[in-house]
Amino acid sequence: MNLDLRTMMVMIAVLSFLFSVLLAVASLHARGIRGLRHWALASLLISLGSGLAYTQQFPPGNGWAIVAGATLVASGSALQLLGIQAFKTQFSQWHILSLAVALVAGQSIWFTIVHPDVQLRATVNSIAFAAIYFACARALLIPIDSPERIAHWLTGASFALLSLVYGARAITIFFAPANSYGLYNPLPINPVMFFTGSITQLFLTFGFVLMVNYRMAFELEGLATTDPLTGAWNRRSLEHEFQRLLARSARHHETLSVMMLDIDYFKSINDDYGHQAGDEVLRQLVVNAKIEIRIDDYLARYGGEEFCLLLPSTTEEDAKNLAERLRLSYLEKPIRWHGIAVTSSISIGVASSEHIGLNGALLLEAADNALYQAKQTGRNKVVIFSDMPEAMTA
Secondary structure, three states: OOOOHHHHHHHHHHHHHHHHHHHHHHHHHOOOOOOHHHHHHHHHHHHHHHHHHHHOOOOOOOHHHHHHHHHHHHHHHHHHHHHHHHHOOOOOOHHHHHHHHHHHHHHHHHHHHHOOOHHHHHHHHHHHHHHHHHHHHHHHOOOOOOOHHHHHHHHHHHHHHHHHHHHHHHHHHHOOOOOOOOOOOOOOHHHHHHHHHHHHHHHHHHHHHHHHHHHHHHHHHHHHHEOOOOOOEOHHHHHHHHHHHHHHHHHHOOOEEEEEEEEOOHHHHHHHHOHHHHHHHHHHHHHHHHHHOOOOOEEEEEEOOEEEEEEEOOOHHHHHHHHHHHHHHHHOOOEEEOOEEEOOOEEEEEEEHHHHOOOHHHHHHHHHHHHHHHHHOOOOOEEEHHHOHHHHOO
16 A cells, blocks of 8 residues: 555644644643643644644755754653653653753754754654653553553553654664665655554544543542542442442341441531631541541541441441540540641440341431430440440330
8 A cells, every 4th residue: 555655744743733622622621630731732742743844845855844843743742751640640750851852852953954864863763752652651551440441551552552663663764775764755664654653643642531531530430429528428429338238238147337426516616716627627537537447448428527437247346446446546636727736526326237237227327316325425425326225125
């Protein structure tokens, strides 16, 4: 098949420009996701660089346009790597990439303006691009949970292919006969490189947009299931998880315990120190609780200053011991607010399926009644529902 290099050059320029617009628009709607603007600018620079290369169809061409085109494409490639690092919230290696771009620009000036040598210029540029694309592939081809793995590996594989093509181009040009290389000459490596570049640009942008889509879906799921103030699960997710744990406990004949926690005199904290101090108290309660509970336990904000803790495979006695640890741990760690120690306590009610059965509504009601009893009898205490008089007649 006879591949026209000029047509493919135009295709790369147009595709890159359209992708830059697509990514720029996406960045406006996904402001919390880093890396999108890097990739939008990268696609624009690659588009401009490819456009300049197209204008140099006949030798000797404009030397400074060749230098500018190579530098723009190198800058775009470097920005793609910076975008990946920003997306993954990694340290940006901008200083190393700046040196790579400076190398491309410097050697392009030397082998185009000062001491013209097309083969050496193309060889060095190909090695630089291969190295940058290899770094991009290495950053993405890593172990990662599904379904994000598909998007990461698709984009990483595209970069790996580009790295191989540019590496092969560098070797082919370096060992070609002297004065035999030109951008638009019939060497097989040229149509392969530009055809691969055209197709890979599609896969790269599709893969990166897919990565962004998974990240947005994950963040939206987090917003829908967690309490934005404390980071604990919200009541809606609690109800869903409660049903799952009830079914699992019934299937495996396991005990399920429920704990209701409430901050004592929380209104006084807001009145004395302000609502922001109250918010910090709520956050610290969750932080302290997560230190004590297991990874399988489920802590959710039930409403206001009240929290619910689901404890699968936990007996009433174990739940009681955990409740005491939570109470003491919270009491012994005053909240520092603007240099002031804000001391507060919590009351806890505990209920277990050992005495209530695997009925979600009854378990919640029993734990809430035990919490009410703790609040009514002095606060800063743990009450077990089965120890209450009403439990004896239930």
